[in-house]
Amino acid sequence: MRTALLITAAALALTACGHKADNAAAPDANVAMADNIAIPATAPVATSDFVKNAALGDMYEIASSKLAATMASSADVKKFAAAMITAHTATTxxxxxxxxxxxxxxxxxAALDADHQALIDALKATKGADFDxxxxxxQTDAHNNALALMKGYATTGDQAALKTFASETAPKVKTHLDMLGKM
Structure with a gap:
């Protein structure tokens, strides 16, 4: 997660300096896009960081979605949560x-890190519409981070099967972001 956060922070810093991403423009082969955030494709993602962060992301998605399946007040949120449990179990x-x-x-x-556990704890402390x-x-933040991670490793990774996994997973993560945008 730290690598994804560092990549996101660097992208945000570039945006703050006036280097805004434009999805309507022709894509730059050296830049991956994650929801209007430019992520330099040349920034290498170490395999150990990819494995750790991809796994933590899935664990968090499953744990938070299990909570949402019982604690959410919206049927749409519960439906999304069920889809996330299935999808992230498959990506794991x-x-x-x-x-x-x-x-x-x-x-x-084997377990969530402190940052992800804090997110789960925050969810447990809310109810109803606030929970939703x-x-x-x-979920939006987690999927944006996952998309950046997948695109980064698909571009710069050094392990063939993991690169293929990242490349095939990125569109699925984008679909989840689209689903969130429609809720």
Whole structure:
């Protein structure tokens, strides 16, 4: 997550300096886009960081969505949460398969880190419409980070199966962001 946050912070700093991304313009081959945030495709994503952050993202998505399945007040939020549990369970399996195929020694963490646990704790502390709003905000942030991570590794990664996994997962993450935008 720290790598994704650093990439996002760097992109935001560039945006603040007047280097705004324009989705209508022809895409630059050296820039990946994550919701109007330019992410330099040349910024390498280390395999160990990718494995850790992709796994943490999935664990968080599943845990937060399990909460939403029972705590959300909106039927749309509950439907989205069910879809996230299914989708992120599948991407977890895909990540593990790619790690095994590439023979990567880095293993996914077994539990959420403090940052992700704090997000879960914040959700547990809310109810009703406040829960729904916080869940949607957290999901948007998490999916933006995941999209940047997937695009970054797909472009700069050094493990073939993990690069393929990242490349195939990025459009799925974008679909989740589109779903959130329609809620």
């Amino acid at each position: 399996a895909g990540l593990k398969a790619a790690i095994a195929k590439d023979g990567v020694k880095d293993k996914p963490p 709003a916080l869940y949607k905000t957290q």
